[in-house]
Amino acid sequence: MISFLALLTTGVEIVISHPRFYWGETGNSGTAPLFKIPIPSSRDTVPTGYNYVMPDQNGWSRYLHFEAAWVLVLTGFVYVVAGLCTAHFRRNLLPPPAERKWRALLEVFKNYLRRAPPNAAESHSYNVVQRTAYLSVIFVLFPLVIWTGLALSPAFDSAVPAAVNLLGGRQSARTLHFFISGFLVAFLVVHITMIVLAGFWQRVTAMITGRVATHLERT
Amino acid sequence: MSNISRRKLITTGLVATAGVAGLATASRLALNYGLIPPDSGSLYGPGETLTYAAQRLLTRHSLAREFPRSMISKVPFANETAPPNEAFKRHQAAGFSDWRLTVDGMVARPASLSLSDLKTFPVHNQITEVVCEEGWSYIAEWIGTPLVNVLNAIGVLPQARYIVYFSIEPDWWESIDMADALHPQTFLTMGMNDGDLPVSFGGPLRLRVPRQLGYKSVKYITRITATDSLKRFGKGLGSASPEAGYAWYAGI
Numbered sequence: 001m002i003s004f005l006a007l008l009t010t011g012v013e014i015v016i017s018h019p020r021f022y023w024g025e026t027g028n029s030g031t032a033p034l035f036k037i038p039i040p041s042s043r044d045t046v047p048t049g050y051n052y053v054m055p056d057q058n059g060w061s062r063y064l065h066f067e068a069a070w071v072l073v074l075t076g077f078v079y080v081v082a083g084l085c086t087a088h089f090r091r092n093l094l095p096p097p098a099e100r101k102w103r104a105l106l107e108v109f110k111n112y113l114r115r116a117p118p119n120a121a122e123s124h125s126y127n128v129v130q131r132t133a134y135l136s137v138i139f140v141l142f143p144l145v146i147w148t149g150l151a152l153s154p155a156f157d158s159a160v161p162a163a164v165n166l167l168g169g170r171q172s173a174r175t176l177h178f179f180i181s182g183f184l185v186a187f188l189v190v191h192i193t194m195i196v197l198a199g200f201w202q203r204v205t206a207m208i209t210g211r212v213a214t215h216l217e218r219t
Numbered sequence: 220m221s222n223i224s225r226r227k228l229i230t231t232g233l234v235a236t237a238g239v240a241g242l243a244t245a246s247r248l249a250l251n252y253g254l255i256p257p258d259s260g261s262l263y264g265p266g267e268t269l270t271y272a273a274q275r276l277l278t279r280h281s282l283a284r285e286f287p288r289s290m291i292s293k294v295p296f297a298n299e300t301a302p303p304n305e306a307f308k309r310h311q312a313a314g315f316s317d318w319r320l321t322v323d324g325m326v327a328r329p330a331s332l333s334l335s336d337l338k339t340f341p342v343h344n345q346i347t348e349v350v351c352e353e354g355w356s357y358i359a360e361w362i363g364t365p366l367v368n369v370l371n372a373i374g375v376l377p378q379a380r381y382i383v384y385f386s387i388e389p390d391w392w393e394s395i396d397m398a399d400a401l402h403p404q405t406f407l408t409m410g411m412n413d414g415d416l417p418v419s420f421g422g423p424l425r426l427r428v429p430r431q432l433g434y435k436s437v438k439y440i441t442r443i444t445a446t447d448s449l450k451r452f453g454k455g456l457g458s459a460s461p462e463a464g465y466a467w468y469a470g471i
Binding site: 014015017018020025026027028029030031043044045058059060062063064066067068069070071152153154155156157158159161164165170171174 | 261262263265266267269270274277278281282283284286290292294295296298299348350351352353354355356357358429430431432463464465466470471
């Protein structure tokens with residue numbers, strides 16, 4: 001969590017030094033962007049249209065971005081290995097066969113919208129929407145954000161050129177890295193909102209200890 | 220709370236001891252094999268060391284991607300530099316005929332080379348991408364001689380571990396390890412896209428290090444020195460970049 005927030009803040013700072021995105025291999029202030037973020041840049045070489053240059057925060061941002069990436073990747077690795085060894089993913093995250101249907105997903109959304117209280121099974125385990133979201137984050141978004149990030153390293157690309165070539169070039173990799181980070185932020189926002197709605201301390205205690213104080217005990 | 224069994228306690232203790240011993244061994248090995256960057260003393264040292272060590276193990280000999288001629292950028296972007304100093308202006312007025320590259324330090328035959336001396340070395344070209352830490356990039360053809368040719372000619376001593384290089388502009392200097400210095404794509408660059416290297420792109424002489432970010436490719440090179448330690452240069456962090464808050468190793 002801490003390293004994700006560090007990556008997010010420093011990532012935003014790095015984007016500020018060039019808030020333009022391109023597609024393909026190359027792109028710079030002299031070429032047409034795919035899109036621009038309408039903010040002033042921290043470099044006066046970027047034609048933003050604003051008569052203002054933001055303070056440059058790239059030095060420490062880049063140092064911290066890569067250090068936080070190591071922390072996140074190493075803890076993520078331990079988590080995935082542990083999850084596979086203890087069958088956590090298969091037992092708790094893979095939706096049971098009966099629920100692998102669009103209808104089951106819709107049903108959960110309907111309950112959310114009705115603000116129906118969770119049923120007994122849900123307060124102790126994840127429903128099918130949660131399971132799908134968590135699996136997508138763990139096995140799709142995180143691998144993709146790591147891949148697109150590595151593809152931005154000129155030295156890594158020299159050893160593994162396919163890492164960047166398969167993405168359609170360096171600037172495509174940068175643009176994809178930006179969007180995938182955006183999806184991860186969206187997940188985080190929804191995730192935290194749901195935790196707050198469900199009762200912050202109760203859920204956080206459950207996450208850390210793996211135990212749930214049931215409603216019966218509480219009332 | 221459940222009781223912690225004796226077996227669990229012993230296992231945890233053993234794992235922790237093995238972990239500490241492992242880290243100690245790893246850091247000693249890393250130091251011996253030159254896998255610790257010179258700016259590893261800060262809060263960001265562990266991250267930088269992991270990156271640098273991992274990449275040195277993975278990329279010691281790998282070649283930066285080269286591109287077909289058709290991909291050369293129509294609009295290369297010349298990043299801004301400070302206004303040139305008086306010394307540079309004098310050289311520019313004289314058509315760079317007196318430009319010298321001093322090569323010294325841990326070398327058998329220190330030398331002072333003119334641009335025409337440098338042009339007697341085998342000329343190579345490469346079509347590679349310049350990648351800025353800010354995020355932008357362009358592709359150009361770079362023409363020059365691999366630094367390794369000059370290093371071989373002047374006889375770099377085996378104990379040299381880094382090459383430090385200086386611009387004619389004050390406080391603009393960088394250094395690279397021998398893996399990058401001896402790398403066939405590390406060029407003393409004098410030409411670009413079939414012409415002379417323009418001043419805005421570093422002419423008359425720029426050291427191109429294509430496996431690292433653009434800021435390692437210092438413009439207007441006048442001196443190269445071989446050393447076994449970076450402690451004696453500047454604040455001892457390896458180059459001007461860490462002194463300004465940027466990482467020494469820019470292969471990311």
